[in-house]
Amino acid sequence: MIKSREAIVIDVRDPSEFATGHIEGSISLPFSEKGINERLSALINQGTKVVILASASQQSESASQQLSDGTFQVVDIIDDIDIALSKLEATALVTPEVSLDDLTGSNRDTSMLVLDVREPIEWEMGHVPGALLISLGTLRDHINEIPSHNKIAVICEAGLRSSTAASILESSGFTNVANVPDGTGGYRNAGLPLEYYSDE
Numbered sequence: 006m007i008k009s010r011e012a013i014v015i016d017v018r019d020p021s022e023f024a025t026g027h028i029e030g031s032i033s034l035p036f037s038e039k040g041i042n043e044r045l046s047a048l049i050n051q052g053t054k055v056v057i058l059a060s061a062s063q064q065s066e067s068a069s070q071q072l073s074d075g076t077f078q079v080v081d082i083i084d085d086i087d088i089a090l091s092k093l094e095a096t097a098l099v100t101p102e103v104s105l106d107d108l109t110g111s112n113r114d115t116s117m118l119v120l121d122v123r124e125p126i127e128w129e130m131g132h133v134p135g136a137l138l139i140s141l142g143t144l145r146d147h148i149n150e151i152p153s154h155n156k157i158a159v160i161c162e163a164g165l166r167s168s169t170a171a172s173i174l175e176s177s178g179f180t181n182v183a184n185v186p187d188g189t190g191g192y193r194n195a196g197l198p199l200e201y202y203s204d205e
Contacts, residue, residue, distance in 0.1 A: 012054035012055055012056045013049060013054070014056045016032065017034055017036040017041070018058065019036075019060070023168055027097065028090065031172060032049070032169065034169055035168065036064045038067065040071075041071040042074065051077065052077065055078065055079055056079075056080060056081040056082070057072075058086065060085075060086075100184055101184075102183060102185070102186050103184070105185070105192050108160075108192065109198070114156060117156045117157070117158055118156070118157050118158070119136040119160060120139060120160070120170070122160070122166050130201075132201075144174075148177055151179070156182075157183065159174070159182065159185065160185040160188060160192075163191075164186040167188065168184050
């Protein structure tokens with residue numbers, strides 16, 4: 006995904022940090038104490054060289070340990086975005102964010118595609134009206150089905166998977182991508198109208 010470098014930058018910082026400035030072509034994979042290996046394996050090919058970018062050494066060390074079984078080749082660990090930008094000779098990119106108000110009523114851009122990257126069972130239990138479902142784990146296989154000329158607002162349940170999906174779209178050449186940080190959970194809690202799956 007990073008065409009000018011041999012390794013892919015895996016950014017384990019918080020989605021809000023990723024949104025305000027990240028390495029071009031990097032993948033947002035918010036830090037967790039376990040499961041990073043499995044989550045990354047669903048997104049990129051095993052054996053890929055990766056650079057871990059974190060906001061603290063505890064995060065980067067834990068992420069590196071989780072990837073230390075040989076599934077991926079960790080070639081560098083960086084704990085600061087400014088150091089990463091300098092070291093990788095990169096420019097910081099920003100991912101816009103879409104508020105819940107912008108998803109409803111007259112505020113909603115009619116040309117904007119809402120892409121829901123949750124699992125089908127989650128989607129069936131209520132989603133933003135008109136949203137297109139492509140689960141994060143299948144995004145690479147269905148990316149050609151997503152119209153690139155539309156603004157795309159990516160949503161999940163809580164803003165984590167959507168940050169990852171938005172970064173994948175950006176690194177695949179989509180230029181008008183935004184994240185919905187409040188997620189469907191926030192949309193639901195705000196009492197906004199949901200659409201439900203029907204097989205009729």
